[in-house]
Amino acid sequence: MAQGPVEEPRIKRHRAARFGPFELSLETGELRKHGVRVKLQGKPFHILSALIEEPGHVVTREELRARLWPADTFVDFESGLNTAVNRLRIALGDSAEKPIYIETLARLGYRFVAPVTVSNAPQSTAPVPDLQIKQIEPPEAGSEIVKPELASHQRRRPFASVRNRAVGATILMTALAVALVAVLLPGRSRHGAPSFHQVTFRKGFVSDARFTPDGGNVIYGAQWNGQPSRVFLASTVSPEARDLGFEKARLASLSPTAELAIFTMPEHSRHALLERTPLNGGAPRVLSEVAEAADWGPDGNLCLVTDRDSVSTLEFPAGHKLYVARGSITNPRVSPRGDQVALLEHPVFADDAGQVVLIDSSGEAHVLSSGWASARGLAWHPSGREIWFTATRSGANRALMAVDLRGRVRQISQIPGDLEIKDIASSGKVLISRDAQRVTMFLGNLDEGSERDISWLDWSRAVAISADGKSILFDETGEGGGKQYSVYLYNADSKSSERLGEGRAMDLSSDGQWALTESANDPGKLTLVSVNGTQRIPVVATGIAYRWARFFPGAKEILLAGNYPKQPPRIYRQRVPDGPLILVKAGLQMGDALIDPSGKTAVGCDGYQLYSLDLSNGGVRSVKTPQCVSPAAFDGSRTVLVTHQENGVIIVESVDLETGRLTPYGTFKPGDSIGMTQATRPRIAGDLQTFVYSRMQTLSDLFIVSGWS
Secondary structure (H helix, E strand, O other): OOOOOOOOOOOOOOEEEEEOOEEEEOOOOOEEEOOEEEOOOHHHHHHHHHHHHOOOOEEEHHHHHHHHOOOOOOOOHHHHHHHHHHHHHHHHOOOOOOOOOEEEEOOOEEEEOOOOEEEEOOOOOOOOOOOOOOOOOOOOOOOOOOOOOOOOOOOOOOOOOHHHHHHHHHHHHHHHHHHHHHHHOOOOEOOEOOEEEEOOOOOEEEEEEEEOOOOOEEEEEEEEOOOOOEEEEEEOOOOOEEEOOOOOEEEEEEOOOOEEEEEEOOOOOOOOEEEEEEOOOOOOEEEEOOEEEEEEOOOOOEEEEEEEOOEEEEEOOOOOEEEEOOOEEEEEEEOOOOOOEEEEEEOOOOOOOEEEEEEOOOOOEEEEEEEEOEEEEEEEOOOOOEEEEEEEOOOOOOEEEEEEOOOOEEEEEOOOOEEEEEEEOOOOOEEEEEEEEEEEEEEEEOOOOEEEEOOOOOEEEEEEEOOOOOEEEEEEOOOOOOOOOEEEEEEOOOOEEEEEEEOEEEEEOOOOOEEEEEOOOOOOOEEEEEOOOOOEEEOOOOOOEEEEEEEOOOOOEEEEEEEOOOOOOEEEEEEOOOOOEEEEEOOOOOOOOEEOOOOOEEEEEEOOEEEEEEOOOOOEEEEEOOOOOEEEEEOOOOEEEEEEEEOOEEEEEEEEOOOOOEEEEEEEOOOOOOOEEEEOOOEEOOOOOEEEEEEEEEEEEEEEEEOOO
16 A cells, blocks of 8 residues: 655654754743753744744744734734744844754745754653743834733742632732723723814815924814815814914924924925924025925924935934935924934835834934835824824724834724824824825816716726727725735726736836736836736846836837935836846936837926936926926827816816927816815826826814823
8 A cells, every 4th residue: 555755743842852952842942052041032932833843844924923923913023023033043043144943935934944853851850839930021022912911920828718819819800800901902091981072174184283382272284175275273172273374385393382384385386395484473484495294303403304306315403314215204203302203114106105214313224113005194102102103004094003112013093084193292192183085086088078987996096098098007005905906907998997916007008908017015026917817027126116117119118217225216218028227317307207109209297397308318308387287198299288287177288398388278177176185197098088097085084082092
């Protein structure tokens, strides 16, 4: 009778395992080297135990997660597991690059590669006490205690009375109940459920908000009823709000002495100005023309995020470069002591997926929590020991989280809707907005003056349209799109959408046969996808992060903007899928580009400048336009259709690339523009009439919450 392959026996937990100079007791968790005990904490022990139970076999990261953390535990798993494996390697004197014991299989798991021998562990002859004593180890970085393990450190008194034991048991059970309630009900204070006080009541979008220094009032910026953004002062006890009189302004920060930092948009300017003005009135003073975000420290020093040549830089104090990000920076907040800055860093351009980063006074960055699919809003707890932020691991429904300075993450609260923390007062009260957000996609015709909603899920972002107007490439990066996002192709004839795969949409070939997609997690990975679903071809990695990419006619080559780490983006061309990068132009900033049907010229814009780039020799011609426009389609060799928004109406004009002269072409008006915070650049098909675009609509309610801890 033929025998099947003999499997390696699994090591039982009551045995001891020996490998190299080490001996591990699977019963007690003790690790010894040449007989001398080596300190090994709980999670590294469990990882080592799992690996040597199956020597030579891969133990996946998900299997380790299930073993290390209960299913109902919320934890920054990636950071916690990496930390535990690193500590285990230190204990063993092992190396990830040249492993002797533990081999890493990228994105999959780990494998124990050293020979393992098994023997029975010697049994202790000492009497076993009737009450086990458990040593509580210090928490590891990246972990979170959700359910405490309680242990007694006192032996029973052998002649204690029944009454004394009953009283002791009652006290113990009461303490246990109190501890469990405190831990298992995140977001509830010791004094009961949190209370919510609504601050805003009008229909629109709240951009940012802060408590006044005394905590008695709230300053916020908002767009109400479809009007431009303004700044308001609201009482914490009254529903009334006072307009502070700033035109087209949004709040950036509020100083300890009640000075406002606000962004204003001057006429015919391509970038908002950061201005400083007293809350009680006075002439504003310009602080920066390149700032993207700002925060005042407790000593009055200003912290800035600046954008120069599309590189996001943290300055603190203003003018002193402290940190340069690989992607973009949002929500910089100075610590209560003024010696650190916490921020959200987003590796993928124009995407809110990101991580919480702490920057110390020397400029060293510490990633406290990563892997968030959406992260918006951040504030320091007044104690200075935690940073509170709003984020989600997948989708777009953000919860209120906290991370301490060692990287331990806990969930404070989650309620229906997308949360965004704005501020925390010295009293502990929290200023937070609850947002209802959707990205809606529309297909229309300029000649008919009509459009219809063709959205698929909750975050339908239109990216490209085929020349015949029959196929539309879009992605879903919200709750419905999943953690890795999803790319779809909409068919105008069948009025249906087909999923092409994971990632973010980049471009669609003019014949509608090939899509270009980008990894949701890695801005350096592109893939060619045939729309019939038969081919997925990775584009060779070049080490750059792609900002945008467009097909040349024929789909054999792409034009792209990309940057190496901490360097400004440049414009390249690349044959796909395996050609090298060829530099077309350095020092030219274009937010996006159109390529003419001949493949000789690309047109892009930067503020009020429209650029025409010769793709053969890198020559550039520019014209200044009266408005900040976006190219939508070529309508001739010298003219391009461009779009811009004005009072909720999207205006299409034809611009002469030699003179900059604009000629009206058409308009279309969204049906409901209230809460419309932004719209994607409309794309116009080859008939110069069919268009597609998406718009984000956000409706916000601002609350003050008491009782979260």
